[in-house]
Amino acid sequence: MKNKKMILWPLIIISYLGMFSFGLYDNSRGPIYPSILSDFNILPSIGSWIFILSSLAGLATTLAGNAWLKKWGTFKAMQISFCMQVLASLFMGLSGQFGYHFYFILLSSFAFGISSGILSICANIMISHSVDVTTRRRTFAGLHSMYGLASLLAPVLINIGHFSNIEWNQYFYFLILIPFLALILSLFIKPPNHLCTSQNNQEVVRAGLKISLFPGFLFGVYVAGEIIVSSQLVYFLEATHHFNKSTANYYLSLFFLTLLLGRLAFTILKIPLKSFHWLLISLISSLIFFMLGLAVHPIFLPLIGLAQSFFYPCAMDWLYEKHHSLADSIVPYIMTSVALALILMHFMVGLLASSFGIDRAMYLGPCLIILTLAGIIVERWFPLKS
Numbered sequence: 001m002k003n004k005k006m007i008l009w010p011l012i013i014i015s016y017l018g019m020f021s022f023g024l025y026d027n028s029r030g031p032i033y034p035s036i037l038s039d040f041n042i043l044p045s046i047g048s049w050i051f052i053l054s055s056l057a058g059l060a061t062t063l064a065g066n067a068w069l070k071k072w073g074t075f076k077a078m079q080i081s082f083c084m085q086v087l088a089s090l091f092m093g094l095s096g097q098f099g100y101h102f103y104f105i106l107l108s109s110f111a112f113g114i115s116s117g118i119l120s121i122c123a124n125i126m127i128s129h130s131v132d133v134t135t136r137r138r139t140f141a142g143l144h145s146m147y148g149l150a151s152l153l154a155p156v157l158i159n160i161g162h163f164s165n166i167e168w169n170q171y172f173y174f175l176i177l178i179p180f181l182a183l184i185l186s187l188f189i190k191p192p193n194h195l196c197t198s199q200n201n202q203e204v205v206r207a208g209l210k211i212s213l214f215p216g217f218l219f220g221v222y223v224a225g226e227i228i229v230s231s232q233l234v235y236f237l238e239a240t241h242h243f244n245k246s247t248a249n250y251y252l253s254l255f256f257l258t259l260l261l262g263r264l265a266f267t268i269l270k271i272p273l274k275s276f277h278w279l280l281i282s283l284i285s286s287l288i289f290f291m292l293g294l295a296v297h298p299i300f301l302p303l304i305g306l307a308q309s310f311f312y313p314c315a316m317d318w319l320y321e322k323h324h325s326l327a328d329s330i331v332p333y334i335m336t337s338v339a340l341a342l343i344l345m346h347f348m349v350g351l352l353a354s355s356f357g358i359d360r361a362m363y364l365g366p367c368l369i370i371l372t373l374a375g376i377i378v379e380r381w382f383p384l385k386s
Contacts, residue, residue, distance in 0.1 A: 262309025
């Protein structure tokens with residue numbers, strides 16, 4: 001892969017389509033959640049299983065990551081992810097097609113969790129094997145831009161469907177098209193042998209638990225700090241600053257817009273400096289905007305999206321730059337750590353918000369960013385040996 005001309009565009013395209021489809025489904029659940037509660041006449045304690053079940057299924061899938069990668073190979077696993085995305089959208093559509101059947105929504109959440117667990121691992125591995133080192137960071141940024149674009153489009157598409165008298169369950173039928181297209185395209189692609197077969201997997205040197213745990217810890221802590229903003233911003237603005245819902249949602253849209261613009265900039269432009277330096281810039285600027293948003297004015301909170309936009313693609317590039325061939329076997333540990341960290345974060349935020357208020361609970365975000373920053377600096381000075 002050192003040849004700069006060796007860019008495997010078909011693999012990049014289906015990875016991008018998979019991430020875009022994942023983002024559309026993931027960010028469509030929030031806007032239609034109130035409709036699900038009312039149409040099915042269920043309490044939030046029951047409705048929350050829509051999110052809990054997908055998180056648990058995703059966690060179980062990532063925990064078994066190295067096992068199914070060894071059995072199926074990356075490319076075949078990616079195709080299975082597309083099938084699960086199709087089923088997830090299909091079940092969501094069927095849940096309100098002939099009366100309301102909540103078990104279809106649970107099946108949808110379970111299928112989506114499996115899909116997200118596979119995709120989170122395979123998409124990153126496929127991107128790393130599709131480009132040379134000079135374009136790897138930009139291609140990772142493009143991959144995660146797809147999620148940012150989907151997060152902006154999802155509520156817009158739902159509103160268009162609402163004004164077009166399309167029911168929320170019928171909307172999910174349209175979401176079948178993208179993963180189905182990606183699946184069909186994948187059937188015409190001949191990927192490299194190490195991505196589509198498991199024949200050589202036993203020969204691949206795998207990272208030990210000691211090497212894998214620290215990157216997993218850093219990614220998990222960071223992503224938990226990042227998701228606090230997107231998941232709690234509207235609630236924080238309404239409860240603490242008494243914003244109306246439209247204004248609070250506008251701030252959230254600004255956050256996703258800055259997140260998308262930052263990732264697009266890293267995708268299109270050839271930006272200097274090493275990925276490690278951009279990680280420091282991202283964390284320090286995120287911390288500054290976070291504290292200004294909490295202590296001075298919430299207008300600074302959407303700017304966290306810009307500061308965070310390039311962390312994940314730069315972190316993935318840094319991982320492959322540092323660990324080379326071992327990185328593929330570290331990615332499943334990272335995704336497992338991220339899933340665990342998100343579950344713990346949501347629990348801690350809920351507990352802190354109930355005990356001290358959401359205005360105090362939001363300070364968990366800066367604490368997690370500081371912890372990530374300290375971890376990266378310490379790892380730089382005292383690197384773990386591969």
